[in-house]
Amino acid sequence: MRWLLCAIALLVSLPAAALPANVEHVETFRGIAQYRLKSNGMTILLAPDRAAPVFTFMVVYHVGSRNEAPGNTGSAHLLEHMIFNKSTANFGRARGHKTIQDVLFEGGADAASSNMTTWYDRMNGYSTLPSDKLDVAMRIEADRLGRALILDEERQSEMSVVRNEFEIGENNPRRALYKATAATAIQAHPYHWSTIGYRSDIEGVTTEKLREHYKTYFHPDNADAILAGDFDTEAALAMFDREFGGFPRAPHPIPKVITVEPPQEGERRTLVQRPGTVGLVQLAYMRVAASHPDFIALEVLNSILTDGVNSRLYQALVDKGLATSVDSDNWALRDPYPLLVTATCAPGQPHHAVEAAIKGAIADLAQKGVSPAEVRRAQQQIEVAVVRSRDGPYQMARAMGEAVASTDWKWFLAYVERVKAVTAADVQRVAAAYLVPERTTVGWFVPSAKAPQPLPPAPVAAPPTPTAAAQPASRATAAPAPSQPFAQRTVRRVLPNGFIVDVVRNPAVPTVAVRGVVTAGTMTAPASQPALADLTGKMLARGTATRTKEQIGALLDDLGATRTYFTQLTELGVEANGMARDLPLILDIIADELRRPAFAAAELAKARKDLENDYLRADDDTSTRAQQRLGQLAFAAGHPYHPAARTAKLRSIAAITEDELRAFHRARYGANGMILAIAGDIDPAATIALVEKLFGDAPAGQRASFAALPRTQPVAGVREAVTLRGKANMNIVMGSASGLRRADADYEAALVANAALGQSALSSRIGRRVRDTEGLTYSIYSRFLQSEELDGVWLVNVNVAPPNLARAIRSTREELQKYAREGATDAEVQAQKSFFAGNFRIGLGSNAGIAAALASAEKFGFGPRYLDEFPARIAAVTTEQANAAMRKHFFPDRLHLIVAGDLETLPD
The missing domain is CATH 3.30.830.10 (Metalloenzyme, LuxS/M16 peptidase-like)
Structure with missing residues (x-):
C-alpha cells in the first residue's frame, strides 16, 4: 500500500463541544468528527492526538490537473505556487505584509511538514506548528482560499521558478519515463498530462487565465479542512468559523470532469x-x-x-x-x-x-x-x-x-x-x-548520448488587476500541552562493551521506531577501497549466519515491519519501524544482521550490481556531481572527506573480496561504535534487558576516530564546469572548507547565522532575492555540511536553467558579499531562532522523530538532555555571536564555483 499512509484505529474520542452558531456537527465515525459551516457548506474533520504539543491543519482544494485542458495544463500547480507564498490580502509584499513563509518559518515550520502540493485530483495547503499557533495556520489557509491577489508581476517571477522545477524533473530519467508511459496509457482523460503540465503552457498561461481558474474552483464548498494533533475542540471550531465562515458559496456549479478514458484495445x-x-x-x-x-x-x-x-x-x-x-x-x-x-x-x-x-x-x-x-x-x-x-x-x-x-x-x-x-x-x-x-x-x-531537442518558448502577457479582500477578525489561541523533559523520560544505558541504548516510552500509538548509528561510514574505509563500507552495508540485509535473506524477509513481512540500513559518509544508519508488540523480533533481526552477516557469494554478486547502479545514478545527478567536486577541491587527497571518483569506486566494487568484507566488518562493527535509540509504546526496562541480551556479549572493537586530524583551511577558490550532456537543468555550487565542527562552542551561532543567509528558499537572504524576487530557481539553499567530528564545508546550492546561469551566479554572489559586509540583523536572527525552536518541537512529535533526535544526540556525545537544552542554546545566541561565527566560518573571497550541467566553460 504505497498510495496512502493513513491513521485509523484507536483515535481519542472528541469531547462534547459548545458549537458556534454557524457550525453544525455532521457525524462522528470511528473517532473522527465532521463539522460543517452552515453559511457555505465547508467541512472540517477533527482527529485529536495529545501525544505532543503539535498540530497539522490542512485544507484540501478539489482542483488538480484533472481539471485542466491543453493550453492551461499545469495551471493548478502554478496557482499553488502563487498562493503558497505570493501576495494575499493579509500576507505578502504587495501590501507591505510579511510573506506566508516568513510567518510560518518564524513559527518553526519547514518544507517537509508545512507546504502546498498539487496532484491529479487535488491541491492541498497545510501547516504543522506548535499548538499555540493554530490561529496562524487557519489565517493562512483562509487567505489562500479566498483572498489571493494573483498579480502579474508575481506570476512572471514564479513562472520561471515552476519552469525550473519542470527542468529539474526532466533531469530525472525515472520521472521522464513515468510521464511518457502515463501519457501513452491514458490518451483522452486529463490524467494524460503530468501535474506540472507542458512547458509551453507553463510559459504561456496568462495571469488572467490563472485568475479565472482561481475564481472557478477556490470556494468553501469545493474544499475540506482537516485538523489533526493537539488542539482544544471549542477553540478550534471557533477559529474555523471566524476565518472561513464569511466566505460565500460558489456563485456557480463547480465544473465536473466528464471525459471517460476509452477502453484500451491492445498493448x-x-x-x-x-x-x-x-x-x-x-x-x-x-x-x-x-x-x-x-x-x-x-x-x-x-x-x-x-x-x-x-x-x-x-x-x-x-x-x-x-x-x-x-x-x-x-x-x-x-x-x-x-x-x-x-x-x-x-x-x-x-x-x-x-x-x-x-x-x-x-x-x-x-x-x-x-x-x-x-x-x-x-x-x-x-x-x-x-x-x-x-x-x-x-x-x-x-x-x-x-x-x-x-x-x-x-x-x-x-x-x-x-x-x-x-x-x-x-x-x-x-x-x-x-x-x-x-x-x-x-x-x-x-x-543515450543524444539529448532531446528543447521545446520552443511561448509568449507571456497579462495585465495586473489586484482583487480586494477583507481583514480577518481578532485572534484566539489554544494552549499547548505540558511535556516532561526528555532527560527524565529517557532510560539510558551504556553496556560494558560501550554499546549505547536510549529508550523512551510513548503510549500514544501502539508502534515503535528504532534508529541506530554504527561508526562504519565510507570515511572509515581505506582510501584504496572506497566502496568497501558501502558494499558491507549492502550485505547486512542479505542473510546472516543463522537465517537466509528470504527467511528474514518472511519474518518482517509477517509482522508488517520494516528495517533499512544506509551507509553515509560518517556512519551506517539503521531505521526500523513496526508494532510495539513485535519489538523483540525486530531487535533480534537487527542484532543478527549487524553482528553476523553471511556475506554469501550469490548475494555478494547481486550486491555488487546494486551498488554499481547506485554509483552510476549518482554520477548522472547534477547536484551530486557539483557537491562531489567541491569536496575534492576543499579537501586534499587522502583526507577522509575527499570523495573518490566514480571510476575508482567501480574498480573497488569489482576488486573487493569476501575476506576484505569480513575484515572490515570485524574492525568497524564493534559494540563501542554502536548506538540504538528506541521510542514507542514499550516497556523501557524490558527493552533495555532485551538489548543487553542481544548486544551485551558483542566484541567492543575500536571505534574509528578522526578528531586528531587538523582543521582544513580554505584555499583559493577555483572555477570549474562539470559537463553532463543533455541535462535540462544545472546546479551551481559555491563553497569552501568551513573549519566548523559539531563540538565547537559557536556551532549553534553558526547555524543561526547561516539560516538567515540561506536556510530557506523563501525566508532567507539568498532565497528572497534569487527565487522569490527574481524567479531564477526552484531550489536554493546554504548549509554547513559534514560538520561532525571533523570540520566540513559551507556551501550554496542553486538549481538553475541554462539561460539563467550567469544571472543566478551574479545575484547569489552579490547577496553573499553583502551578507559578509553587513552580517545578519537583529530581526533576522530573532526570526531564525524562532524557527529552530519551533521546528525542533515539531520534529519531536513522532516516535521516529524522537528516536532520530536521540541517536543524533548520542552520536555527538550530548545524551538525551540535549533534546531539552537545544531550544535554550538557540535562544541564547545573540546577533553579535551569530555574525562572529559567520565571519569565522564563511570565506566569501575563497569560494570555489562549480557548475554541473550541459556546459564546458563557465560564464564570465
Whole structure:
C-alpha cells in the first residue's frame, strides 16, 4: 500500500463541544468528527492526538490537473505556487505584509511538514506548528482560499521558478519515463498530462487565465479542512468559523470532469532515449478508480507483487540478477489509472529480458493464483502501515487528505476492514481482469548520448488587476500541552562493551521506531577501497549466519515491519519501524544482521550490481556531481572527506573480496561504535534487558576516530564546469572548507547565522532575492555540511536553467558579499531562532522523530538532555555571536564555483 499512509484505529474520542452558531456537527465515525459551516457548506474533520504539543491543519482544494485542458495544463500547480507564498490580502509584499513563509518559518515550520502540493485530483495547503499557533495556520489557509491577489508581476517571477522545477524533473530519467508511459496509457482523460503540465503552457498561461481558474474552483464548498494533533475542540471550531465562515458559496456549479478514458484495445509502447546511466523498464496496467470495489483487492495484489524480498517480482527479477530493484504503485485516484511496475535493469541486462520477466511473473500469478499465506502477509503489511501512520499529526492529516480527494473520509476509515476481507480468489480475479496484455503499456528508458531537442518558448502577457479582500477578525489561541523533559523520560544505558541504548516510552500509538548509528561510514574505509563500507552495508540485509535473506524477509513481512540500513559518509544508519508488540523480533533481526552477516557469494554478486547502479545514478545527478567536486577541491587527497571518483569506486566494487568484507566488518562493527535509540509504546526496562541480551556479549572493537586530524583551511577558490550532456537543468555550487565542527562552542551561532543567509528558499537572504524576487530557481539553499567530528564545508546550492546561469551566479554572489559586509540583523536572527525552536518541537512529535533526535544526540556525545537544552542554546545566541561565527566560518573571497550541467566553460 504505497498510495496512502493513513491513521485509523484507536483515535481519542472528541469531547462534547459548545458549537458556534454557524457550525453544525455532521457525524462522528470511528473517532473522527465532521463539522460543517452552515453559511457555505465547508467541512472540517477533527482527529485529536495529545501525544505532543503539535498540530497539522490542512485544507484540501478539489482542483488538480484533472481539471485542466491543453493550453492551461499545469495551471493548478502554478496557482499553488502563487498562493503558497505570493501576495494575499493579509500576507505578502504587495501590501507591505510579511510573506506566508516568513510567518510560518518564524513559527518553526519547514518544507517537509508545512507546504502546498498539487496532484491529479487535488491541491492541498497545510501547516504543522506548535499548538499555540493554530490561529496562524487557519489565517493562512483562509487567505489562500479566498483572498489571493494573483498579480502579474508575481506570476512572471514564479513562472520561471515552476519552469525550473519542470527542468529539474526532466533531469530525472525515472520521472521522464513515468510521464511518457502515463501519457501513452491514458490518451483522452486529463490524467494524460503530468501535474506540472507542458512547458509551453507553463510559459504561456496568462495571469488572467490563472485568475479565472482561481475564481472557478477556490470556494468553501469545493474544499475540506482537516485538523489533526493537539488542539482544544471549542477553540478550534471557533477559529474555523471566524476565518472561513464569511466566505460565500460558489456563485456557480463547480465544473465536473466528464471525459471517460476509452477502453484500451491492445498493448501500447513508448521509448525514452536521452542521456543517462541506468536502464529502466516500466509496465502500466489500466485499472479501476479507488472507489470501485476491485481497488482494494488490487491493493493486496500490489503488495504481493513487490513488497519484500519474498514478493513475486523481487524473486523473478532481483533475485535472478535481471534487475537491481523493482517496485509498484497503485495510487488511489478518483478516476481509472494504471497500476505501475518499474524495474531498474542490472548492469549488462537487456531491457527485453527484464520486460519478459515482469510479464511472465504476472501471467503466472493471474493463471495460477496466489496462496492464502501471501494474502495474509500482504494484509498484515497494509494494516501495520496504517497503524504506523498515526505516528504524528502531519502523517495523519496527509493520509486523510488523500482519501478525501480520491474517495471520501469514511471509505478511508473502513479501508483496513476491506483489506482484511480480500481472499486469494479475489486477488487472482483482479489480476486476470486488469493485468492483461490488452490493458498494458510498456515504457523503456534507454540511456543515450543524444539529448532531446528543447521545446520552443511561448509568449507571456497579462495585465495586473489586484482583487480586494477583507481583514480577518481578532485572534484566539489554544494552549499547548505540558511535556516532561526528555532527560527524565529517557532510560539510558551504556553496556560494558560501550554499546549505547536510549529508550523512551510513548503510549500514544501502539508502534515503535528504532534508529541506530554504527561508526562504519565510507570515511572509515581505506582510501584504496572506497566502496568497501558501502558494499558491507549492502550485505547486512542479505542473510546472516543463522537465517537466509528470504527467511528474514518472511519474518518482517509477517509482522508488517520494516528495517533499512544506509551507509553515509560518517556512519551506517539503521531505521526500523513496526508494532510495539513485535519489538523483540525486530531487535533480534537487527542484532543478527549487524553482528553476523553471511556475506554469501550469490548475494555478494547481486550486491555488487546494486551498488554499481547506485554509483552510476549518482554520477548522472547534477547536484551530486557539483557537491562531489567541491569536496575534492576543499579537501586534499587522502583526507577522509575527499570523495573518490566514480571510476575508482567501480574498480573497488569489482576488486573487493569476501575476506576484505569480513575484515572490515570485524574492525568497524564493534559494540563501542554502536548506538540504538528506541521510542514507542514499550516497556523501557524490558527493552533495555532485551538489548543487553542481544548486544551485551558483542566484541567492543575500536571505534574509528578522526578528531586528531587538523582543521582544513580554505584555499583559493577555483572555477570549474562539470559537463553532463543533455541535462535540462544545472546546479551551481559555491563553497569552501568551513573549519566548523559539531563540538565547537559557536556551532549553534553558526547555524543561526547561516539560516538567515540561506536556510530557506523563501525566508532567507539568498532565497528572497534569487527565487522569490527574481524567479531564477526552484531550489536554493546554504548549509554547513559534514560538520561532525571533523570540520566540513559551507556551501550554496542553486538549481538553475541554462539561460539563467550567469544571472543566478551574479545575484547569489552579490547577496553573499553583502551578507559578509553587513552580517545578519537583529530581526533576522530573532526570526531564525524562532524557527529552530519551533521546528525542533515539531520534529519531536513522532516516535521516529524522537528516536532520530536521540541517536543524533548520542552520536555527538550530548545524551538525551540535549533534546531539552537545544531550544535554550538557540535562544541564547545573540546577533553579535551569530555574525562572529559567520565571519569565522564563511570565506566569501575563497569560494570555489562549480557548475554541473550541459556546459564546458563557465560564464564570465
